[in-house]
Amino acid sequence: MSPTILHADMNACYASIEQARNPALRGKAMAVCGSVEARNGIILAKSQEAKIQGVKTGEAIWEAQQKCPGLLLVPADFSLYLAYSKMAHHIYLDYTNRVEAFGMDECWLDVTGTDRLFGDGETLARTLRRRFRDELEVTISVGISDNKFFAKLGSDYKKPDAQTRIDRSNYKEVAWPLPTSDLLFCGPQTTRKLARFGIHTIGDLARSDPEFIRKLLGINGYRLWLAANGRDRTPVAPYDFRPPIKSLGCGTTFRRDLVNRDEVALSLRRLAKEVEGKLLSAGLSASRLSLSVRDNTLFQMGDDLPLPYPTQNAQDLADRALDIFDGFWFWKHRVRAMTLRASRLLPQPKAVQRAFFPDYPAHEKKEDLSRALFAIRSRFGSKSVDFAALYGYDYADLDRDRADMPTNKFVACAR
Ligand SMILES: [Mg+2]
Known part of the structure; x- marks a missing residue:
């Protein structure tokens, strides 16, 4: 049986949660920021409306205010976001115990073999999106695949409140034209190294010689090559798994x-x-x-x-x-x-x-x-x-x- 792996990502997580909690912020250009006085006076998340006006995550508050003069600023409340993160996990756990968190707002779910209970991956993704809208008043984007890399790529592909399936039936059309930097764990340094050899897209990487990639980037490069070819088989860890202490x-x-x-x-x-x-x-x-x-x-x-x-x-x-x-x-x-x-x-x-x-x-x-x-x-x-x-x-x-x-x-x- 081919695995069914979903990757769910809460969209504009901090900003959506603030809007869910405070109706006065809904439909407005708003952003969550560190404190204005302290050094961390930067934008941590912005609403869709602020995004349209050019506000970017990570920029200084004064920069954002120049682009978007009426921008509403809300100080970050991490304990609130953590509570939402836990609530999200509880929704996922209704469908599988293989829920692996990746940061506060992203999770992989291995739902292999649950078709008869919850429908296929696409159906379950729709169910999850509806539950997040109804129960938490935030949206998620979901990637559906047979492996973790393409599931993650799918959740990034279209957002907010969207879903994308990337599996062996379509990965050459959907994933291969994307830049290598869209691939999970392909950071700026790796991207630069690959570009030096004319490898710019995931497809370029997939078609290159694995031995060459291994020599260039080591074992992690080989893993990226496998991923680009849809051959990643990394399992989704069970929810209660704790990695051994090093x-x-x-x-x-x-x-x-x-x-x-x-x-x-x-x-x-x-x-x-x-x-x-x-x-x-x-x-x-x-x-x-x-x-x-x-x-x-x-x-x-x-x-x-x-x-x-x-x-x-x-x-x-x-x-x-x-x-x-x-x-x-x-x-x-x-x-x-x-x-x-x-x-x-x-x-x-x-x-x-x-x-x-x-x-x-x-x-x-x-x-x-x-x-x-x-x-x-x-x-x-x-x-x-x-x-x-x-x-x-x-x-x-x-x-x-x-x-x-x-x-x-x-x-x-x-x-
Ligand atoms: Mg997110």
Whole structure:
């Protein structure tokens, strides 16, 4: 059975949602923007009426107002958009559990084999469009295909509130004349490289030699070649799928620049504590650690080192981080920001040949202590127990996003 894959894209997402919520904005030239005062004073989305007058996403507010003097501006309300995104997912989930989100306003749906229940892909696309109009008062454009690339291409092909089928019966007529840059993951750099060899359209790409494309662009280029030929077979992930974690980290810009190694060491302890918490929550151990440091001229450098044992505990992470720091930092400038990142993650605990590693028992002790502290913090709050060295630490406010309140302070110490 040939797969049926839909790609649905909410049209002018933020602007449509604002219009759905506030009838006074409907039929008007309006745009959603970042704040006017702050640096992000740009247009994030515009209504159809504003689009006609030349307003573009990403341009500065003053530019948009010159083109469209009566433009109504609405500040972005991301929690509202997120709520709509969730509502959209719930509509899709009525038809399949294979719903893969791509950003806030786009999703792939694998509806293979649901014809008898919901009709063919085209029928289901019409049903979805009607439900979005009726239930959410926003419109979607839908691409219908047998693969993810052409489904996405179809949802871009005609909008708003439209649907386009691009599958093996018509892709040479519909997809091949389009520029390569219309293809998903064909960014500006790839487009330029292809253009240098006279490959301008998806059809040009499809007809070129796959070995040549692979040499030019690597494996991702070969994937694009497959896609251009309608031969992409990437599956649509189930809705509850979470990709495995590759790395965990924590970074901060300090309240004031750090001026000496002691301050850096202490700050690394503090960052390591955050990373430790994330590792323990995820049940993972790190076998590699990287540190990146930005100085007060905003110059950035970094390095990474393996950890002697797969590690979760903040002490070992901080010690290793300081080794990395000492390896590349020469105090030409003060330290403004640091990011600590753990990678090569392994499920804990891993069996270790203890006899080979004389200092392993000491390491194990620290891991046990970490887990014990983590258990206490999980129950009584992140500030319930800590190392004396970090008492009163205030170079960075890493707790500001935490909801839990400080409780009584205990001090632990590992030997
Ligand atoms: Mg969209």
